[in-house]
Amino acid sequence: MLLDKTQLKQSFSAASSAYDALAVLQREVGLRLLQSAEMKSGYRRIMDLGCGTGFISANLNNENRHYQITALDIAYSMLSLARRQNGLKNIHYICGDAENLPLLDDRFDAVFSNVALQWCQDLPQALSELYRVLSPGGDLFFSTFGLGTLSELKSAWSEVDDYTHVNDFVSTEQLADLLSVAGFENIDIRVEDKISHYDSVMELMKELKGIGAHNVTVGRKKRLTTRGQLQKMIQAYPKRADGGIVASYRVIYVNAVKLL
Ligand SMILES: C[S@@+](CC[C@H](N)C(=O)[O-])C[C@H]1O[C@@H](n2cnc3c(N)ncnc32)[C@H](O)[C@@H]1O
Numbered sequence: 001m002l003l004d005k006t007q008l009k010q011s012f013s014a015a016s017s018a019y020d021a022l023a024v025l026q027r028e029v030g031l032r033l034l035q036s037a038e039m040k041s042g043y044r045r046i047m048d049l050g051c052g053t054g055f056i057s058a059n060l061n062n063e064n065r066h067y068q069i070t071a072l073d074i075a076y077s078m079l080s081l082a083r084r085q086n087g088l089k090n091i092h093y094i095c096g097d098a099e100n101l102p103l104l105d106d107r108f109d110a111v112f113s114n115v116a117l118q119w120c121q122d123l124p125q126a127l128s129e130l131y132r133v134l135s136p137g138g139d140l141f142f143s144t145f146g147l148g149t150l151s152e153l154k155s156a157w158s159e160v161d162d163y164t165h166v167n168d169f170v171s172t173e174q175l176a177d178l179l180s181v182a183g184f185e186n187i188d189i190r191v192e193d194k195i196s197h198y199d200s201v202m203e204l205m206k207e208l209k210g211i212g213a214h215n216v217t218v219g220r221k222k223r224l225t226t227r228g229q230l231q232k233m234i235q236a237y238p239k240r241a242d243g244g245i246v247a248s249y250r251v252i253y254v255n256a257v258k259l260l
Contacts, residue, residue: 003121005074005097007214012052012075015212019053019078022210025196029143029251030055030114032192036253037141043109044068047133049098049142050116054082054091060112061090070108072096073116075212098126106135113142115251118149118169127182134258140184146191146250147171152238153204153247159236160229165215172252184256194249201234204247 034056044067048057051071060067071086072094073079083093096102098113099122111130120126130140147169157165170178172189179187198204208214237245 003119005121008119009075011214012073012212013077015210016053016075016077016081018210019081019212020055022207023052023055025194025249026052026115026211027055028194030059033112033114033141033143033253034059036190037110037112037139037255039065040109040139045070045108045135047072047103047108047111049111049113049130050074050119051082052078052114052116054086056112056114057082057091058086061086066090068092070094070103072098072101074098099129100125101129101133103133105132107133108138109135110139110141113140113144115143115145117142117144118167123170124178124181127178127184131183131258136258136260138258140254140256140258143251143253144175145169146175146252148193148248148250151248152245153201156201156233156237160232167215169250170252175252175254179254179256183258185259186255186257188255190253192251192253194251196247196249197240197244198247199244201237201245204245 046060046067047070048054048060049072051057051073054071057069057071060069067090069091071079071082071091073082074095074097076095079093079095094102098117098120111134117123117126134140149169150166154166172191176187176189198207239245
């Protein structure tokens with residue numbers, strides 16, 4: 001999937017102030033990611049990759065633990081909001097790209113990333129960067145959206161034109177292969193299918209736009225979508241009996257280890 005990175009940064013930066021109020025699903029997934037992670041007593045240095053407004057960093061920066069946290073995001077406004085909300089105590093903020101981390105090798109005991117890696121243009125490259133910056137024995141914990149996510153929206157747009165309107169998502173099999181090629185072992189992958197309900201297709205579109213999840217694929221349509229095209233997509237979107245709609249999300253949770 002080719003992504004327009006400049007557009008991606010702008011889109012997430014523009015979404016920073018509205019993000020927290022809209023990111024209900026992302027919060028649920030983040031909490032589950034944190035709850036299911038087995039935190040080893042030896043952890044000191046932890047990275048929150050694609051930290052957004054800092055939800056994962058804030059949860060890790062608990063008074064009873066003394067982690068040195070690195071919160072990294074490609075979108076500057078997301079990062080500066082995280083910094084305003086979570087402060088500087090124990091957290092170091094870096095504006096950087098997951099696919100080219102401005103960090104030394106063997107740096108972290110654990111890396112967390114909540115619903116950010118699906119935005120990488122080159123996922124194998126990002127996984128290989130994560131492997132590089134983890135110290136031997138280090139844990140990677142992340143959540144991402146998998147194949148089948150927003151399938152209703154994707155198929156509704158396919159009734160209108162052949163442009164890319166929804167990102168491509170990986171399957172669990174692809175992800176397992178990519179992790180293994182990057183060098184990870186003890187790969188544990190879990191899947192949770194979630195359904196979100198909306199009163200209308202426009203409400204879903206508004207939410208996606210509000211959290212910065214714009215269509216930033218290079219294959220997107222560059223001209224404005226006309227009212228007629230939008231109406232055609234809305235008509236093609238499957239409706240519940242009461243006129244509302246659902247959107248499917250396949251959430252993938254991963255724990256993988258860089259062995260000693
Ligand atoms: C859906 S938000 C998730 C934010 C946060 N992890 C949370 O749980 O709320 C995705 C985040 O990933 C960041 N992101 C996307 N591509 C990235 C990349 N290549 N490198 C670093 N961050 C990236 C975006 O700027 C955005 O803040």
